[in-house]
C-alpha cells in the first residue's frame with residue numbers, strides 16, 4: 542500500500558498533463574522561499590502556474606532555472622525569485638484591479654491572476670502582446686486583459702488602479718502611472734537608467750494623496766522604451 546501511495550503521488554502531475562509540477566515545487570522551495578518570500582498565496586500561485594508554457598518551445602528546458610530566460614524580441618521573462626518578490630511586495634487583495642506594464646511572456650500576469658480580481662497588462666511589442674494573450678487563453682486564464690500600447694501613458698480608460706507593477710525599467714516613475722494609482726494604492730517598479738541595473742522601489746500613495754517611496758534591492762531589468 543505504501544508503494545502504491547507513492548506511485549500515485551508521483552503520477553499525479555502526469556495525470557493532469559503537467560509533467561513539470563515537481564520542478565516547480567523545487568523552484569519555489571529553493572529559489573523563492575529560501576530567499577525569504579513568505580506570502581502563502583504568492584507561493585501557491587508560483588507552484589501552480591506552468592511557467593514553461595509561457596516561453597517559446599526552444600527555451601522551455603530552462604524554465605525552472607534560477608535566472609531570466611530570453612523570450613524573443615530582445616526581451617526576457619524575469620528570474621522566478623524576482624517574480625515572487627515583486628508579487629509579494631505588491632501586496633494584493635482578491636478585490637484588486639492591477640495594471641502591469643510590460644506583459645512580455647504573460648507569466649507575471651498569470652501569477653497575479655489568481656490573486657486579484659482583474660489584471661490589465663500593457664506591452665509595447667505587438668507580437669509579444671499577441672503571443673502572451675494566446676498563452677493566457679490556452680491556460681484558461683480569464684481575468685487578464687492585454688493591450689498593445691505604450692506603458693508611459695498607462696491605461697486611462699480603466700484607471701484608477703489599486704496596484705501597478707512595472708516589469709521594464711523607466712529612468713523615473715512615469716507621472717501618468719502615479720496619477721492612475723488610487724489613494725491607498727501601491728506601485729512596484731525597477732527604477733533607474735544605469736547600465737549596471739536599477740533599484741526595485743515600492744511607492745505608496747497615501748489616502749491624502751501624498752507619496753512615500755522606499756527602495757528594496759538592486760535588480761537588472763530591460764529598459765522601458767518610449768514609442
Ligand code: SAH
Pocket residue numbers: 616617618619642643644645646647648649650663664665666669690691692693708709763764765766767768
Ligand atoms: N512581465 C514579463 C517580463 C517582461 S520583460 C514576463 O512575465 O514575461 C519587459 C517587457 O516590457 C518587454 O516585453 C518589453 O517589450 C516591455 N516594454 C518595454 N517598454 C515598454 C513600454 N513603454 N510599454 C509597455 N511595455 C514595454
